Amino acid sequence: MLACSFFFVGCLEDERKVDLEDLKRKLDGVAFDKESTNKFIDLAKVKLAELKIAERDFKKAGEINESISNVTKTLEEVTALIDEVKASLEASELGFEDYQAKYRAKVRKDVVGKNLDLSATKGEDFKEVRVLSVNPVEIRIYQTSGPQSVPISEIPKEVREMLQMSEEEAEAHRSKLRDNAKVREERYKEWKEGLADRKSEAAQKAIAKRLKDIQTEVEDIENSMNLRLLKIQDLKSRSSQWQRDYSLARGDKQREKALGYSQMYRDKAQKLNDLNSDGNLVIARLRSEEEDLKKMQQPGG
Numbered sequence: 001m002l003a004c005s006f007f008f009v010g011c012l013e014d015e016r017k018v019d020l021e022d023l024k025r026k027l028d029g030v031a032f033d034k035e036s037t038n039k040f041i042d043l044a045k046v047k048l049a050e051l052k053i054a055e056r057d058f059k060k061a062g063e064i065n066e067s068i069s070n071v072t073k074t075l076e077e078v079t080a081l082i083d084e085v086k087a088s089l090e091a092s093e094l095g096f097e098d099y100q101a102k103y104r105a106k107v108r109k110d111v112v113g114k115n116l117d118l119s120a121t122k123g124e125d126f127k128e129v130r131v132l133s134v135n136p137v138e139i140r141i142y143q144t145s146g147p148q149s150v151p152i153s154e155i156p157k158e159v160r161e162m163l164q165m166s167e168e169e170a171e172a173h174r175s176k177l178r179d180n181a182k183v184r185e186e187r188y189k190e191w192k193e194g195l196a197d198r199k200s201e202a203a204q205k206a207i208a209k210r211l212k213d214i215q216t217e218v219e220d221i222e223n224s225m226n227l228r229l230l231k232i233q234d235l236k237s238r239s240s241q242w243q244r245d246y247s248l249a250r251g252d253k254q255r256e257k258a259l260g261y262s263q264m265y266r267d268k269a270q271k272l273n274d275l276n277s278d279g280n281l282v283i284a285r286l287r288s289e290e291e292d293l294k295k296m297q298q299p300g301g
Contacts, residue, residue, distance in 0.1 A: 104164040108134040111163065113267055116141070120156040130263065132270060134163055136173035142270055188289070207293050214286050214293075221279045228272045235272070239265035 111131050116139070118126035125143070132140040138149045139159075152160065152170050160166070242262035249255040 100164070108163055113264070116159060118150060118154075118156060118159065120158075121154050122150065126150075130267065132267065132274070134165075136165065136169045139163075140274075142267065147270055147274065204297065207297055211290060211293055214290050218283055218286055221283055225276045225279045228276050232269045232272050232276075235265045235269035239263075239269065 112133060113131065115128045115130055118129055118139075118141075126141075129141040129143055132142050132147060134140070136152075138151050139155060140147060140149055152165055152167065155165065239262045242258045242265065246255050246258035246262060249258050
């Protein structure tokens with residue numbers, strides 16, 4: 001009986017020992033989990049702090065983006081306003097240039113037939129000269145010795161300003177004339193080169209046709225010039241008649257009227273003379289072309 005009691009007590013002690021060890025293991029696990037939890041909480045706090053900082057940064061970034069958007073919008077509005085002002089200025093400049101061109105043309109047209117004083121640069125013989133025409137590079141005038149041209153470089157400053165003449169416009173006009181002459185020369189050269197093959201039947205026909213056209217053009221120009229010569233004689237006769245009336249007139253009004261008509265008919269005659277001079281230049285060019293074409297013709301062509 002006593003032995004059984006000892007055995008039972010020993011069993012209880014073994015069982016309690018087992019329970020204590022199991023409990024210790026459980027407590028060790030709990031301690032481990034608590035430490036991990038504390039670490040997790042600490043990390044979470046750090047992460048939360050970082051997230052709060054990031055949140056503030058994002059908020060600032062949003063404010064910055066909004067400011068950038070406002071600045072961009074303002075910049076676009078300013079750019080649009082600048083474009084509008086620029087377009088308005090360009091339109092104003094074009095309008096002014098158009099007005100200036102019309103005014104210049106009117107002033108130059110109105111001065112034709114009137115007297116100008118060019119004595120400041122040309123001498124006393126040019127005190128009162130009648131204007132025949134005005135272009136950007138010169139003034140065509142009439143004197144007792146006949147018509148002549150006064151280049152822009154010899155025109156007094158006051159007259160140039162009145163007629164809106166400038167070296168820039170003169171150079172642009174000269175450049176345009178040179179370009180036009182160059183184009184005509186190149187076209188004529190191309191036309192001649194196109195007929196270089198003298199053996200070509202088509203080329204020979206083209207040469208013959210052009211020679212015929214040249215002859216027709218020359219005849220038309222000569223007919224027009226002959227008609228002008230008759231008109232010139234009539235105008236000169238009328239001018240002379242009014243000149244005689246001027247010498248016989250007794251009153252100032254009669255003399256002024258006679259002088260005005262005499263000058264008017266003389267100016268008209270001079271303009272027709274100028275046209276005939278231009279006609280002679282055209283005929284000379286056509287005759288030169290005619291000679292070139294005849295050299296390109298085959299015998300019997």
